[in-house]
Amino acid sequence: MEKKLKSNYDKLAEHYAKDVDTKAFNAYYERPAMINAIGKVNDLRVLDAGCGAGYYTEWLINNGAKEVVAIDFSEKMVESTKKRINEKAEVYVANxxxxxSFKDNYFDLIISSLTLHYVKNLDFTLKELSRILKPKGKLIFSIHHPIMTYLYFSLENYFEEILLEDVINKIPVYFYxxxxxxxxxxxxxNNFLIERIIEPKPIGKFKEQDERNYKKLNKKPHFIIFKTIKYNK
Incomplete structure (x- = not known):
């Protein structure tokens, strides 16, 4: 399944690179809330975990991060990010x-946009992110809202962890x-305390592009953002 997901995201890379700045669900729904949650990044060492086509990687560079590292498991996505930022950050394939491969307690901040619902073992991934994050460092991530997946896919058991299939640009993708x-x-x-939970609503520009979904998103959540801090037990 992981190989299939990687292959399909390689196929989607060109589509993502083309639409990442203007696609309504990203540009006018998830992103404004995510950027607000991230706040200032001046002089921080930041990991973009699941960089996709590189929007956040570029944003981190342009907003004064001391060091930016971006990773993605799709080679084509990594290529898109490298092209976008013109070697201003370290970008490479990682799963x-x-x-x-990072040292313990290395990053001040880790961001992950719409990625962690794809990982097979959330405990394992969070353990690794906790390991490489400094004490009192922040992990800020967005994922599919559990209520959305429960309702949209008409799940029988909300509490069951289950792999689901969705379609993006006619290409199937799989998430948990x-x-x-x-x-x-x-x-x-894994030593993370939740500082904030954000259920974003679309901004006005979303309505100009997609009024039907704008109305839906003002009534039902689609994504959710967690702002967390690493603590020592």
Whole structure:
């Protein structure tokens, strides 16, 4: 399944690179709330975990981060990010389902946009992210809202962790539904405390592009953002 997902995201890379700045669900829904949650990044060492086509990587560079490292498991996505930032950051292929090559306590901040619902073992991935993050460092990530996946896919059991299939640009992609309980327990067990939970609403520009979904997103959540801090037990 992981190989299939990687292959399909390689196929989607060109589509993502073309639409990343203007696609309504990203540009006018997830991104404004995510950037607000991230705040200032001046003089921080930051990991973009699941960089996709490189929007956040470029944003981190342009907003004064001291060091930016970006990773993605799709070679084509990495190529897109490298092209976008013109070698202003280190970008390479890495799999969040596997042990990462970074030193312990290295990063001040880790961001992950719409990526962690793809990882097979959330506890393992969070353990690795906790390991490479400094004490009191922040992990800020967005994922599919558990309520959305439960309702949209008409799941029989909300509490069951289950692999689901979706379609992006006619290409199937696979992600995991996890309950709030599973997510919060995984965070706590890996030394993360939740500072904020953000259920974003679309900004006005979304309505100009897609009024039907604009109305839906003002009534039902689609994404959710967790702002967390690493603590020492």
């Amino acid at each position: 969040l389902n596997e042990k990462l 539904h996890r309950s709030f309980n599973k997510i919060s327990n995984s965070l706590y067990n």
